[in-house]
Amino acid sequence: MKTLSEPVRREALAYLELYPKKEAALLPILHLAQKDFGFIDDEAELAVAELMEISPVMVRAASRFYFMYHHQPIGEFHMQVCQNISCTIMGAETILDHLKNRLGIEAEQVTEDGKFSVERVECIACCDRGPAMLVNEKLHTNLTPEIIDQIIGELDPSRKIK
Amino acid sequence: MPEHILVTRNFQYPDQPELKIALSRGTYEQWKRILSEKISPEDIINEVKTAKLRGQGGAGFPAGVKWGFVPQDTPKPKYLCVNADEGEPGTFKDRALLEKDPHQLLEGIAITCFAVGIHTAYIYMRGEFYDPQRIVQKAIDDAKKEGLLGKDIQGSGFDLEVIIHMGAGAYICGEETALLNSLEGKKGWPRLKPPFPALVGAFGCPTVINNVETISGVPHIMNMGGEAFQKIGTENDGGTKLFGISGHVQKPGLYELPMGTPLKELVFDVAGGVRDGHELKAVIPGGSSTPILKPDELDIPLEFEAMMEAGTMLGSGAAIVLDETVSIPEVFMVMSRFYAHESCGQCTPCREGCTWIYKIARKIYEGNGVPADLDLILDLAPMLDGTTVCPLGAALAAPAIAIVEKFRDEFLGMMKN
Ligand SMILES: Cc1cc2nc3c(=O)[nH]c(=O)nc-3n(C[C@H](O)[C@H](O)[C@H](O)COP(=O)(O)O)c2cc1C
Ligand code: SF4
Ligand code: FES
Numbered sequence: 001m002k003t004l005s006e007p008v009r010r011e012a013l014a015y016l017e018l019y020p021k022k023e024a025a026l027l028p029i030l031h032l033a034q035k036d037f038g039f040i041d042d043e044a045e046l047a048v049a050e051l052m053e054i055s056p057v058m059v060r061a062a063s064r065f066y067f068m069y070h071h072q073p074i075g076e077f078h079m080q081v082c083q084n085i086s087c088t089i090m091g092a093e094t095i096l097d098h099l100k101n102r103l104g105i106e107a108e109q110v111t112e113d114g115k116f117s118v119e120r121v122e123c124i125a126c127c128d129r130g131p132a133m134l135v136n137e138k139l140h141t142n143l144t145p146e147i148i149d150q151i152i153g154e155l156d157p158s159r160k161i162k
Numbered sequence: 163m164p165e166h167i168l169v170t171r172n173f174q175y176p177d178q179p180e181l182k183i184a185l186s187r188g189t190y191e192q193w194k195r196i197l198s199e200k201i202s203p204e205d206i207i208n209e210v211k212t213a214k215l216r217g218q219g220g221a222g223f224p225a226g227v228k229w230g231f232v233p234q235d236t237p238k239p240k241y242l243c244v245n246a247d248e249g250e251p252g253t254f255k256d257r258a259l260l261e262k263d264p265h266q267l268l269e270g271i272a273i274t275c276f277a278v279g280i281h282t283a284y285i286y287m288r289g290e291f292y293d294p295q296r297i298v299q300k301a302i303d304d305a306k307k308e309g310l311l312g313k314d315i316q317g318s319g320f321d322l323e324v325i326i327h328m329g330a331g332a333y334i335c336g337e338e339t340a341l342l343n344s345l346e347g348k349k350g351w352p353r354l355k356p357p358f359p360a361l362v363g364a365f366g367c368p369t370v371i372n373n374v375e376t377i378s379g380v381p382h383i384m385n386m387g388g389e390a391f392q393k394i395g396t397e398n399d400g401g402t403k404l405f406g407i408s409g410h411v412q413k414p415g416l417y418e419l420p421m422g423t424p425l426k427e428l429v430f431d432v433a434g435g436v437r438d439g440h441e442l443k444a445v446i447p448g449g450s451s452t453p454i455l456k457p458d459e460l461d462i463p464l465e466f467e468a469m470m471e472a473g474t475m476l477g478s479g480a481a482i483v484l485d486e487t488v489s490i491p492e493v494f495m496v497m498s499r500f501y502a503h504e505s506c507g508q509c510t511p512c513r514e515g516c517t518w519i520y521k522i523a524r525k526i527y528e529g530n531g532v533p534a535d536l537d538l539i540l541d542l543a544p545m546l547d548g549t550t551v552c553p554l555g556a557a558l559a560a561p562a563i564a565i566v567e568k569f570r571d572e573f574l575g576m577m578k579n
Contacts, residue, residue, distance in 0.1 A: 027347060085497060122251065123450075
């Protein structure tokens with residue numbers, strides 16, 4: 001049975017104070033749980049339900065509805081590549097292909113060493129600077145294959161470029 | 163700087179998010195004036211009505227009128243939800259407002275809450291907005307320390323808490339009633355209206371929901387007066403709007419222009435026209451939910467009614483410019499994939515219809531389409547309009563019909579027979 005680490009637990013309980021109904025703290029607390037556990041599986045859902053004293057099925061409904069919650073491990077560096085219209089017409093497909101080649105994985109997969117994962121996402125609201133992607137919490141814009149190589153090189157200097 | 167530059171006035175200064183600097187440039191002056199001169203909530207609402215400030219989240223409902231719907235005699239608490247879920251493809255204006263001038267938004271929130279009698283405001287921000295969250299949270303903390311938010315603001319007895327609520331990746335939560343459900347920890351399923359949020363909103367209480375840009379305009383109305391604000395724009399659409407332009411133009415970016423500026427001017431003058439050596443093929447004028455326009459259809463003023471009369475919509479003011487290198491079937495495939503992916507699934511016509519349209523679009527894009535597929539789309543699409551809880555289905559239907567009708571030849575050209 002998973003339990004949240006003590007600091008995260010305290011942070012989570014503070015969220016309950018921000019709303020007139022405790023259920024409203026569910027999304028922020030799921031974000032915290034995901035940071036703590038890496039992803040949200042059945043046990044993580046139960047841990048959240050227990051902490052908030054709400055029904056597990058409510059936690060399940062939210063964790064499965066929202067795309068940002070992952071149900072299996074993702075890479076240490078999670079690369080979310082925008083594939084919507086503005087980025088597509090500026091070459092997002094080429095960027096995605098290059099990224100997949102360099103990392104040797106398909107979209108929605110994780111590299112064997114667990115370092116990188118790639119996900120295709122919808123518009124991330126920086127369309128004038130496409131193609132764009134988020135790597136964890138950092139936004140990268142005006143991407144080119146060279147910039148992709150540079151980003152990978154900085155995140156994992158020992159990596160052999162394929 | 164041209165006189166009409168309002169909400170982007172301080173975008174050029176990277177230090178604008180710092181409270182001391184923002185104060186030195188006049189931010190919070192209107193908020194302090196309202197409290198010190200004891201300006202009445204009714205006067206503020208009337209000023210915003212006179213200003214003809216329209217909702218900038220896409221639907222264009224007059225903000226002052228909306229505020230007026232909130233009952234004043236209720237014993238229940240009232241809430242403000244600021245819609246910072248920016249997800250309409252092509253749109254990137256709210257991110258800029260949050261990152262570049264968070265105190266302008268907070269001043270707008272404070273004035274709005276004072277006008278409607280609200281003591282708790284939630285900023286519902288899309289989950290991927292990590293930088294905006296950090297910047298706005300710091301701004302809230304600083305403003306509270308300075309006594310501009312929080313308890314007994316400036317000794318007036320007025321309390322206001324501002325809380326950021328992060329979403330978790332679902333475009334539909336930008337729809338106002340889905341946003342309310344999401345705020346309450348539920349799945350982001352839109353609610354049937356009525357009741358409207360002004361009466362039954364967050365936690366069953368009266369709630370105002372406004373877009374980031376709408377609220378950011380409020381301090382400027384109080385600064386210049388509603389009448390002067392309205393005059394910048396057109397008769398029914400007061401003030402300015404942030405237009406985002408992306409794709410194949412010389413100068414993609416964000417531009418603040420008076421309401422009513424011709425779309426043509428935005429594309430050719432402001433953004434410099436299509437990139438060198440290329441020619442214009444089409445413009446999606448206001449985010450991916452708005453019907454596409456051909457080059458000879460751009461002589462329309464950018465205001466809510468005029469755009470509707472022209473068979474499209476102002477939407478979020480996010481123009482996507484396509485040159486001749488773009489494959490329209492690819493754009494259609496990407497566009498319909500988005501709605502199929504983002505349908506919340508509670509209404510059959512939307513859930514099934516968006517998926518079907520996407521499947522057909524993909525089939526055509528992959529080169530396996532037949533001419534009858536185009537008629538199938540034209541038959542299917544109207545079934546998504548008006549049969550559902552929210553307008554997401556319609557947000558694909560109208561653009562799908564327009565793109566198929568206007569680019570039929572290009573679609574047919576991709577087909578074998
Ligand atoms: C599918 C859908 C998505 C929407 N997404 C957004 C959004 O991301 N941001 C926003 O402000 N409004 C969005 N809206 C509009 C809101 O429902 C609502 O009209 C708006 O927040 C009201 O604020 P305003 O009057 O200031 O524009 C969306 C509407 C629909 C139907
Ligand atoms: S129209 Fe689509 S997105 Fe809107 S409520 Fe129905 S299924 Fe959900
Ligand atoms: S389309 Fe890629 S950021 Fe908007």
